[in-house]
Amino acid sequence: MTGRGASATFRPMSRMRLSTRAVHAGRGDLSALGVHAPPLDLSSTYPIRDLDAAEEAFEAFADGRVDTREPIYARLHNGTVARFERALAELEETDEAVAFASGMAALTACLLAVRAEASHVVALRPLYGGSDHLLATGLLGLDVTWASGVDELPAALRPETGLVVLETPQNPTLGVVDIETVVAAAAGIPVLVDNTFATPVLQNPARHGAALVLHSATKYLGGHGDVLAGVVAAEGSWARRLRRVRIATGATLHPLAAYLLHRGLPTLPLRVERAQATAGDLARRLASDAAVVRVLYPTADGRQLRGPGSVLSFEVTGGHAGAAAVLRSLELITPAVSLGAVDTLIQHPAALTHRLVDPAAKDESGIGPGLLRLAVGLEDPDDLWSDLGQALARARALERGLLLQH
Numbered sequence: 001m002t003g004r005g006a007s008a009t010f011r012p013m014s015r016m017r018l019s020t021r022a023v024h025a026g027r028g029d030l031s032a033l034g035v036h037a038p039p040l041d042l043s044s045t046y047p048i049r050d051l052d053a054a055e056e057a058f059e060a061f062a063d064g065r066v067d068t069r070e071p072i073y074a075r076l077h078n079g080t081v082a083r084f085e086r087a088l089a090e091l092e093e094t095d096e097a098v099a100f101a102s103g104m105a106a107l108t109a110c111l112l113a114v115r116a117e118a119s120h121v122v123a124l125r126p127l128y129g130g131s132d133h134l135l136a137t138g139l140l141g142l143d144v145t146w147a148s149g150v151d152e153l154p155a156a157l158r159p160e161t162g163l164v165v166l167e168t169p170q171n172p173t174l175g176v177v178d179i180e181t182v183v184a185a186a187a188g189i190p191v192l193v194d195n196t197f198a199t200p201v202l203q204n205p206a207r208h209g210a211a212l213v214l215h216s217a218t219k220y221l222g223g224h225g226d227v228l229a230g231v232v233a234a235e236g237s238w239a240r241r242l243r244r245v246r247i248a249t250g251a252t253l254h255p256l257a258a259y260l261l262h263r264g265l266p267t268l269p270l271r272v273e274r275a276q277a278t279a280g281d282l283a284r285r286l287a288s289d290a291a292v293v294r295v296l297y298p299t300a301d302g303r304q305l306r307g308p309g310s311v312l313s314f315e316v317t318g319g320h321a322g323a324a325a326v327l328r329s330l331e332l333i334t335p336a337v338s339l340g341a342v343d344t345l346i347q348h349p350a351a352l353t354h355r356l357v358d359p360a361a362k363d364e365s366g367i368g369p370g371l372l373r374l375a376v377g378l379e380d381p382d383d384l385w386s387d388l389g390q391a392l393a394r395a396r397a398l399e400r401g402l403l404l405q406h
Contacts, residue, residue, distance in 0.1 A: 018091065018201060023266040026087025040259045041080045046071045061247060064240030076247060080255040084262040085231065088221070091200035091265070092213050092233035098242040099231045099258060103196070103216025104130050105251035106230030110163070110192055110212055111140050112249070113241040118162020119143055122153060124182070126365040128171045128194065128216075129354035135165070136358065148364060150177065153185040163212075167194035168203075169305070172313050172349040172373040173366050174296045176305055183209035190238075196220070196340075201272040202300070202307045211238060219340030223264045223271055227257045271342070271378065275310035278384065279376040285385050286314050291326075291392040291399065293317060293370065310376040311339055313349070320369035322395040323348055327372070329391035332383060339375030344384055346374045 013021060027038060048054045053070050060067035061076040071077040081099055089097040100106040111134070114121065120143045123135050135144045145156040153164065164186045168177040174197075183191050190211035195203055199220045205213045215221055217229035230253075232242055246252060283297040293315040298308040316322040326346075327335045333344045337352055347353060350367050357367070376384070 019269045025090040026083040044074045064243035075252050078255050081258040084258040094206045094233040095235045096239035097233040099253040100251045103230035106232050109242050109245040112245045114162040120158050120160045122156045122164045124166040126170050127167045133356040164191045169197045169298045174298045179208035201269050225341035227260050229257050275376045278381040279310040281381045283312050291317050291396040313373045315370045316395050317399045323370050325395045325398045326391045329394040332387040342378045344377040
């Protein structure tokens, strides 16, 4: 039976499956606007219709609150950006989300928000190399204690500790960190989880107690290699703190980027699931290749991590020279940093994304000269394996001394 009499059985959006929410998230105002596709607002400034209302709105923005009656200026508020933020908050199951010009801008905002009240951060290695570098430089005036495992966390905490930072699955070694265990060990100190690799499709850190859920939206959320963005999902009080930082620093996401991100969310589950299936196939094939020393690929527990994802790392024989031979020989797979695009990318962490990480920390984390990180896209797995296979054959030949280095 259909019609009004069946409305009582209709599930609210919050109880719908993720694939449905991904399609409809952040689009609740479209019907009132009389449009079907989300509009793109490129305005840098807005007419002031009511000065008294604009004054109140300005005070609200300065306090990190959202007042859309008078947007005033795009650094303070933009409707296109706000729609993407609402959509991501729905997918991450948080009150709100705050978008930034890049993933590093998003992390910087989190750290600056903490710096206003605390002076110490604990970080679990490995992290993305840029995150590691920002923390290690002390550029933001925060003292950092590094931990290589959850067991080291209690001893690393201080009275002035304001945040615990981790990434899971870890970049680039794909280790899985139990978020609930970290939250318990943090004993009330807020925990930030970089959820870039897993995406909301495979993991929702807020369910497990994380206060801040960070994404380099450049990766899977954008999904096509044409957007630079970051976003943090959090409850209301954290969102207000982050907006205050964003307004003061100007690390605002451009509306066109927000539009592209929002447009990409409906296909996020499909892209993640398809790439994940291919990654699992390639991980199995790589594990049996004579040129591969080891394969690093997450094991999903179904409770926190619902699937292993589509990023894997593997170490080849011959160290740096062997890895370089593989990269040099690839024809279909693109040697490039980043991940989460529709095409498959491969890169050398020790030489590139993690080049600035402390050498001893790289060694301790297993980020060696022969390690390659493969971010699997949407190509046919047989075609990807054909390309990897011939490149690995070159590495095997180099290891045997049959290939001259150029």
